[in-house]
Amino acid sequence: MQIQFPDYTVLSKIGCGSQHQVYLAKEKSSSKSFAIKIEKNPQLGQLENEIKVLQKLKGIEGIPKIKQIGVAQENKCYFVLPLLHSNLLELVKGRKVSQSAIMRIGLRVIEILEQVHKKNILHLDIKPENIMISQAFEKESDIEKDGFIQLIDFGLSQLYEENSEGLQDVFIGSLNFASRSSHDGSPLGYKDDLESLLYVLFYLKDLTLPWSHQQYYTFSVQDFELIKQSKLTFFKTLILQCKSFNHFSVFMSYINQLHYNQIPDYSYIREVFKHMIQASNNSIIQFKLDQQQSLCTPTQSYLEDSEIQKITNCDNFEEILLEHNNNGSEKTIILVSNLVGKYNTKQIKSIKDIKY
Incomplete structure (x- = not known):
């Protein structure tokens, strides 16, 4: 009907x-x-x-x-x-988006999340499909326009209440972009939205994530656990795919040290993103921040094509291989492991959706 x-x-x-x-x-x-x-x-x-x-x-x-x-x-x-124009998934599939533009999008989402979190609301489903642009994207300066970036789909959102046990022991979010805490049932808080945004920005750069493959597999608890372990490895190694992202480890480290009930320092995060935008526009930048200075020394090395990086202290993954895609224009991380399946984010919203 x-x-x-x-x-x-x-x-x-x-x-x-x-x-x-x-x-x-x-x-x-x-x-x-x-x-x-x-x-x-x-x-x-x-x-x-x-x-x-x-x-x-x-x-x-x-x-x-x-x-x-x-x-x-x-x-x-x-x-x-x-009626909005398109989401970020549609945007990056239709055109090449510069690293500077990706960082500017990230900065704008941070500014929106700051206001959302001030209302004690957690989004809990940050992913490319839920970040939209209000009009056609013609030039990078469009991102700075009022209302150009829009955050949508608050269906899974929750009100954060201190000392509440309602946001733990449950998986909330979309599997590719959910935080590590959502995977292991830890209490959820403001930092989890930031972690999901981190995954989104890496996805926008490469159109894939280390735990996403082109093949489709049946959902299982084993696959669910493998994706969780891949995310843990991602944070442990801080392996980045592009030199202009070399200060991204600062944002990653900051997320890592936040407690679930801690309100993030958005002023600091904005400064980190502004430096990353500069780093995207300039090949070399002196990264000087007074606050959180201990986090501001990138330690990762960069892998060349077909170079294998051994990962230590990781039970699930033994090595990572970077190689060109078929068109030779982008690099892809391949996790050499038993299996990490690709999950369509529209098909799983809760641990209840995973087939045993």
């Missing part, structure tokens, strides 16, 4: 998640286009949670503003949002 809304004409389906669908619709009174998000089954609760979160975040630049809330046929809850 064709979905219908009183004030809108549905034009097409433009997206979906595990518990919702998104439609392109035209407002009957103005002929303007909007996005309508509606739950797949009535009273699932995720959409109601997102509405409450978005209402608390009203007025924050970079957070879409709800235009209308309603109930459609079959008692399905929906809400109307501004």
Whole structure:
């Protein structure tokens, strides 16, 4: 049955998640286009949670503003949002994005997350599909425009409450981009959004992550554990794929030392990103930060093509090989291990979705 809304004409389906669908619709009174998000089954609760979160975040630049809330046929809850241009996954697949632009996107998301976290709200599902641009990306300076970067999909978001045990012993997020704490059931906090953003930025650079392969495997607890171990290895070794990312280890180290209930120092993080933007534009930069000076000495070495780097103190992975992709333009990390499967982030939202 064709979905219908009183004030809108549905034009097409433009997206979906595990518990919702998104439609392109035209407002009957103005002929303007909007996005309508509606739950797949009535009273699932995720959409109601997102509405409450978005209402608390009203007025924050970079957070879409709800235009209308309603109930459609079959008692399905929906809400109307501004129509945005595309998400970061679509952006990087359609064009080459410079490392400087990636860092600028990261800085803008940090600024949005700072305001979200001030409301004691954790996003908990940061991934390329949930970071959007509001208009066509023509030049790098576009990123600086007000509202150009938008953070969406707060369906899994939670209110952080100190001393609460509600955000532990549960996997929350999308498997490729979820934090290590989400994997092992540790308490979740502000740092977990930052860690997910870290994975997003590395993905934007290489269109892959060390634990992502082109093949698809059936979800299993073993694969789930292997991806967790790969993320642990990623942080342990700080192996980076591009020299202009050489100060990224500073951000990684800072995330690593944060406690789950600690509010990040966003002023410091912004300075780190500004230095990384400079490093992307200039081959050499003196990295001088007064705060957290002990974190500001990159220690990683850089691997050349086809060079094998042995990883010590790692039970699951024995070596890493960097080689060119088929087109010769990008480098790919290949983890020489038994198996790390590729997970479609739309197909797993919780530990309950993993097949035993």
